[in-house]
Amino acid sequence: MSLSAAFNIISSSFAANSQRTAVVSNNIANVNTPGYSRQIANVVTNSYGGADVVSVTREANAALTEQVSTSTAQAAAQQAISDGLATLAQTISDSSSASTTSGADQNGTSPSAMLANLQSALTTYEASPSSSSAADAAVTAAQNLASSLNSGSAAVASVREQADQDMASSVATINSLLSQFTAANNAVVTGLQAGTSVASAEDRRDSIVTQLSQQIGVSTTTAGNGSMSIYTDSGVTLFQDTPRAVSFTPTPTLVDGQSGSPVTVDGVPITGSNSPMPIQSGALAGYAALRDTLAPQYEGQLDQIAGGLINAFAEGDQNTPATLPSLPGLFTTPGATGLPSMSAATGLAAAIEVNPNVDPSQGGDATLLRDGGISDPGSSAYTYNSTGAASYTGRLQQLVSAIGATQSFAPSAGLGASASLTGYANASVSWLQGENSQANTASSYQSALATQATSALSNATGVNLDAEMTNMLNLENSYASSAKLLTTVNSMFSALLDAA
Numbered sequence: 001m002s003l004s005a006a007f008n009i010i011s012s013s014f015a016a017n018s019q020r021t022a023v024v025s026n027n028i029a030n031v032n033t034p035g036y037s038r039q040i041a042n043v044v045t046n047s048y049g050g051a052d053v054v055s056v057t058r059e060a061n062a063a064l065t066e067q068v069s070t071s072t073a074q075a076a077a078q079q080a081i082s083d084g085l086a087t088l089a090q091t092i093s094d095s096s097s098a099s100t101t102s103g104a105d106q107n108g109t110s111p112s113a114m115l116a117n118l119q120s121a122l123t124t125y126e127a128s129p130s131s132s133s134a135a136d137a138a139v140t141a142a143q144n145l146a147s148s149l150n151s152g153s154a155a156v157a158s159v160r161e162q163a164d165q166d167m168a169s170s171v172a173t174i175n176s177l178l179s180q181f182t183a184a185n186n187a188v189v190t191g192l193q194a195g196t197s198v199a200s201a202e203d204r205r206d207s208i209v210t211q212l213s214q215q216i217g218v219s220t221t222t223a224g225n226g227s228m229s230i231y232t233d234s235g236v237t238l239f240q241d242t243p244r245a246v247s248f249t250p251t252p253t254l255v256d257g258q259s260g261s262p263v264t265v266d267g268v269p270i271t272g273s274n275s276p277m278p279i280q281s282g283a284l285a286g287y288a289a290l291r292d293t294l295a296p297q298y299e300g301q302l303d304q305i306a307g308g309l310i311n312a313f314a315e316g317d318q319n320t321p322a323t324l325p326s327l328p329g330l331f332t333t334p335g336a337t338g339l340p341s342m343s344a345a346t347g348l349a350a351a352i353e354v355n356p357n358v359d360p361s362q363g364g365d366a367t368l369l370r371d372g373g374i375s376d377p378g379s380s381a382y383t384y385n386s387t388g389a390a391s392y393t394g395r396l397q398q399l400v401s402a403i404g405a406t407q408s409f410a411p412s413a414g415l416g417a418s419a420s421l422t423g424y425a426n427a428s429v430s431w432l433q434g435e436n437s438q439a440n441t442a443s444s445y446q447s448a449l450a451t452q453a454t455s456a457l458s459n460a461t462g463v464n465l466d467a468e469m470t471n472m473l474n475l476e477n478s479y480a481s482s483a484k485l486l487t488t489v490n491s492m493f494s495a496l497l498d499a500a
Contacts (some may be wrong), residue, residue, distance in 0.1 A: 012050030013482040031463040035207040059201035073217035073281035077432040077448035082439040087409025089436040099488040114145035130390040135366035153350035156299040160254045163291035170284040171248040178243035192226040217281030232278040257346040300413035301428040302349035312402040315375045315382040327375035
């Protein structure tokens, strides 16, 4: 080997050492940076036996990266659902009263608890039909039940409206992330074409995909030129060279029976019943499920309970033969002129109230609950206690029996088509508790999976400080060897010059 060749080798060694040291130093500096992948300086032997750094790439694991995105999206969807159902579940947080031995009275505001209280109050009034305080207590229990349904309906509306607002925020975030992804993706493609390191740009791109998966479930593919395409978990294109337009029109107020707007990608719905390719995960999917499916189903159950109450407590024509239609009695809705159909009960939970004719606070007479005539005090046709006897209990017995009597319900609410009011109200509470518990369990499970996947990816592609410090020590030894070789070659040159 000539001395000039030795100098070339030493020079390339110093250059390669410098570049590799810079890469290792950058790794060490980013040991705690989320989403950072360890970078690797790729070294080859050059034509004269030296070493050159030809590229800087990063540690990558496509399978784990995909798992992180998938588990993150699923966890976000379940968390969104869990949060909404937890709010609704507050309306059914009941317990047996510690002050009663029978447990008939309930603490809480659920329709089930309030219905139990009403049944207990009616039973007490039946035992003392001449007691005005017992009559007032029964009316108060009925008012509490109506208020419970009103509050439950209001809670559903609030949850749906919040979910709608969250959908709007999610869509805005998605569009922002797609815009950021465009810049990162272009940096990768341009860098690959120019032959420069794109490791940092790829990190940014993967980080954006992970953030995107929190909002909407995604999958990705990478083209030969390094450009990445993004699709929803249902296959709709979100990004392919350019971002697609994700659109949504918020609905500030959502009343019972009203559907919210769908989220669209280039005009194609990805949420809602009319979507040909609905998304399955991500917070956006969770908000949509809460707004369009789960909360409306609970609202439907409340409407069925309200309709069942109005029909169960209705008053019929007492003439023989009966020619007049049955009318709302203890429970009614503003402006009602007849009984509601259980197949068209939308809005009843929000509107149900105690008939003013039996409400003392509105000038009514609570004893009409015992005697009948609530629906039309001016007509004797709906009066059950025709003699006016203070000991009359026939109508109260009917009302108590009506609560436990089997009646028909619309199966669309998901609780069957036949049950007693008590059974149906209890089933509604159980349904919501079950859905809430299931969502909470699923959220915890998916969050744990996302944490494990993220940890596995970090272990596979992140920086190991001990390993990097070892690499740095090796580079220092390599530098020292190159320096010693340079000293030796320089001494040989000096000897040649002195000999000349």
